[in-house]
Every structure is written in C-alpha cells, then in structure tokens.
Amino acid sequence: MITNNYFIYTHNQLTTAAGKSTWSAPSNIALVKYWGKKENQIPANPSLSFTLNNCKTITSVAYEPTTDNGTFQFDFLFENKPKEDFKPKINTFFKRIESYCPYLKNFHFTINSQNTFPHSSGIASSASGMSALAMNIMSLEKRLNPNMSDAYFYEKASFLARLGSGSACRSVKGNVVVWGKQQDIPESSDLFGVSFPFPMHPVFNNFQDTILLVDKGEKQVSSTLGHDLMHNHPFAAQRFEQAHVNLTQLKNILETGNLTEFIALVESEALTLHAMMLTSMPYFILMKPNTLQIINKIWEFRKATNTPVCFTLDAGANVHVLYPEANKETVLHFIETELAAFCQNKQFIVDYMGNGAEEL
Template structure:
C-alpha cells in the first residue's frame, strides 16, 4: 500500500495542531458503497468546496505514560461541549487509520472542534469535520518524520484517511471541483482518495455563488451512513449507479463549454434522483420538509419568469443550495431575501471556492 512505509520518525511528548476544512456540495451524488469494503463508493462523484461553510479542529496530543497497541484515551468537545456521538465516530476513525499511522498508538488525544453551520443537518458536516481531523493528523506526521514530506503527498494521504471517516470527506481536502471514485473518463480518478478535477473548466464555473437556505437545523433522524446501507438491497440501485456515471460524462462536456443551463438541469436532476432513492428505500424515509418543496417550486417559477441562471441542489437533508453566476449575485440575493427568507431559518451566503 502506497501510504504504508517503514522509515524512522521521532515522537514529540505533546503538541497542538489546528486545521480548518471546508464543507462541500456534490453535483454528481455519491450514494451507496460496497458492503464488503471500507468506504468504497459504488459510483464516482464530483463536488465544489464552499468557502464560508467550514469546520475548525484543534487536536491536542500527549504521549502516553505506558505505550501499548491501543489508543487509550480520546476526548471530544464540539463547540465546547462533550459530544459522545462524535466520540464514537472518531474512535472508529482512529481505529481504522492506526494501520496507516502507527505513531498514533503512542498518544492520548483531546479534540476540540466547531462548525460555522448546523451539524448533522445535511450540509456535509461529517465531510468538513473528518477532513479537518485528517489534516491535523497529517500535520503531526509532517512534524514527526525526519525527512521532507511533499505537500502533494500530505494532501493525498489526508484525503485517503478522511475517506475512512466519512466518504465525502475525502473531497473536502482540496479546493474547487474535486472528484472521488473511479470513472473511465477522468484520468487519475480512483476509489481510495479524491483528486482535483483535472480538465478544462469554463470561467463561468470558476465564479459560482452558493447560497444555502437552512430550512431545518435539527440533526437528521436517519443518518447518511444508515441511508447508504439501504442502497445494498435497493431495487433501483444498479440503474442509479449507471445513471450517475453517465451524468458525469455529460458534466465533463458541460464544464468545458460553459453551458450553464445544461449544468443547472443536470445538478437538479441529480439532487432529485438522490432523494428519489431515499424515498424508495426499504424502509423508506423522507428528508425533505414542506418548505424544501416550497423553495423548489418558487425557484422554478422565478427562473422561468426572470430568465436568471439560478439552480438548486440538495445533499442528504432538507436544506437547499442555490447555485448561480457571480455576475447575477446582486439581483438574485435581493430576490432570495424578499421571496425565500420566510421559508428558512437562516441564509448562508457562500462561494464555490
């Protein structure tokens, strides 16, 4: 394995690392993973990172008095409060990555983390939190090893590690458009870590606004992890994976020529396809709220009347991302605050970075 190596390293007695990582919003959705492998997707995905939607994580490490094969103590604080749910996820994450980062077994850890947005509500908080933690760990590795580790390697391994905590977290390691999962048309794409999108992107797609309408701030009753498992026996799963890969081929062409209308149609279709799979799982469930549908219908009506290039997408939750060119920002933001504000708890103005 590329990330396993036997070279000398030294251990600090204690230290502190702080890293920030952005959330991301998928355009082509990853939904469903191999049941017999750890965090391997059943279709490729592509996402934008978001500039004002992020997690900041501080990792404090102290060497254990007596070293053993186990990571003996991890304490997790989310926004200043102990969080036992996240502690379980982090403990499992550390167990998975200790094979690739054996030095972690020598330490006890305290993790202090906070988001700039509601967690567990469908705005990819697990992506930003796990990627921030993976970046912290790679900063520790950089300090420990007596030889120089290149930035490209640090990013690649951080993406590999982040994937073992949350699949979509591997995409949050990089800015811009990021691909995860093997796709025959994308050079360098693979299932183990994400890569920056390697092909030409029209300028209109390098200046996209992403305004998030927070319709429901409460944690989801059904987690994304539980939802992924329901794809294993889903009657429409195989066709969905084929469709997602066909849509990726379409998106490659769209990104090159700058067709914003076709881009919008595709991302809306992908969002609704994801939720169609959720609603037809067994057991079935529904993340959309009444105001999610109200916003969708209002966006469609506004776009038809105004001819503005505004399109929506959703992640695994009720909240809506509105994507539109920066050139149309002032007009569209004014409309959002006049016509959509009553449907949501808050508005987060972000940029696809």
C-alpha cells in the same frame, strides 16, 4: 495504480516531542451524488462536488508523547467544551486508520473543534470535521517524516478523511473535486478525492451557493443507513451507471460553461438522489413541504427572469441555491424576498466555491 498499501506508514520514527497544529476544512456539496457504498467506505459510484468557502470546521490538535500506548488516548472538545458523545466516532475513526498511522497510540491528543456555521443547522459537518481532523493527523505525520512530498500529504489526508466520512475526502484540496474511479478523469480513485484536472469555464469562477436552512433538526434517517439501503435497491445498477454518464456530461459542461445543461443535470441529480430514498425498502422522505415550495419558486423565478439559478439537495431538507457570481445581487434579492420565508427563522447562509483545507 495506487492501492491501500501505498498509505501505510513505514518510516522508523513513531514518536516526537509535544506539538500542536490547527487546520480548517470546508463542507462540500456534491453535484453528481454518491449514494451507496461498498466495504471500507468505497463509493458505489463516482461523485463530483463544489468545495465551499465559508461553511467550515476549524480543528486544533495538541499532542504529547505517552508511554501508556495500549489504547487510543484523546480528549474531544467542541467549542472549548468537552463533548463525550462524539468520542466513540473518533475512536472508531482511529481504529480504521491505525494500520496506516501506527504512531497514534504513542500520543495523547487534545482535539478542539468548532464550526463556522450554526451548530445543528442541518448542514452536514461530518465532511468538514473529519477532513480537518485528517489534516491535523497528517501534520503530525509530516513531523515524523519531514521528507514526505506535498502530493503524498494531501492524497493521504483525503484517504484518511474518507475512512471517517466518505464525502470528507472531497473537502481536502481543490475547488471542484472528483471522488471515485471515472474513466475520463485522469488519476481518479475510489480511495481519495482528486482536483478536477481540466480548465473550467470562467462562468464557474466563484460560483455561489446560498444554503436555505429549511430544517435544522436531526435527520430521521442517517446517511449511513441510507447508503446501506442501496445494496438491495431495485434501481441501484441503473443509478450507478447514470452517475458515470452524468459525470462525463458535467465534465464537458464545466469546460464549456453551458449553464442550461448545468442546471438540468444538477437538478436532475438532486431529485434522483431523493428518488432513490423514495424507492428503497424501507422507503423514506427527507424533503419537507417547504423544500418543495422553494423548488417550485426557483422554477417560476427562472422561467420568468431567465436567471441561471438552480437548486441541489444533499440527503436532507435544506436547499442549496447555485448561481454565477454575476447574478448574485439579483438572486440574493429573490432569496430574501421570496425564499427566506420558507426557512426556519428565515435563516440562510451565503457561501461560494472555495479551495479546500488550510493550515492556520
């Protein structure tokens, strides 16, 4: 079994000449949700996500050796402009990963990041952002230790990304990713995400996710606080057990292509996530009235047309509309004519399943 110690850097070389790398990493949407975590970003239950293709963060990291190695030295730019309020998050991340990446204080980093989706659109960018940063750190480590295997490169990148933002570990590699120990998923781990290890039914090829931007404002309750509220939640134990059961069911659905069962499970998981928020103490609601309007419209449309379309939600008000590529024209027409009116400025993003991080 892989432990934390597996990811400690033990190579002799701790510095190298100046260099630069650039990676893109996508956002992802969980179908079986992770809600609640233990110490050190360990999930309280396993999760499974679709990796997206168009919604991604592109991050360049330029590094140069420094002799002043008492602190972490870096500048952070967002869309080529200094963004000081993000620097504490980077500093916290570097502290968390320093024992695994002891070379970090030997360099000055210039980190320049941008998103392909609208800034402050209500799409969580922590997963794509921390994943892209972790990929760049591993590019530096690969330069320090050229004999590193590709498998180790991606496992450690996912491991590091998790320490920045839990769900970021699902944005590294693979179109469908499992994070968290699950008995019937070989090699699954609480420490990093793994690609879904079974052949998927062709109906899930290029599966579509159109993201309806219901609320582009900042969430009233951060995900970190929401996760913490699971510690004393009256239904926590049942929820964690349910996630294991649902992941086994979803594994079978992805292999057999049963869209009726897929729709029922995915929508139930989304509503369960928000039910946990409604029943925590303090309780909170992240859905908006238009979120519910959209859900009801999807249910009516599905019943009237037998189109295999469903929704899922993250910890916010926006709605992810999921459907097979074969139904794209029909569903996009439905979204444009009936659902866009419930979005801020009628905005939505058309996306589909992608393959993870890419070096640019």
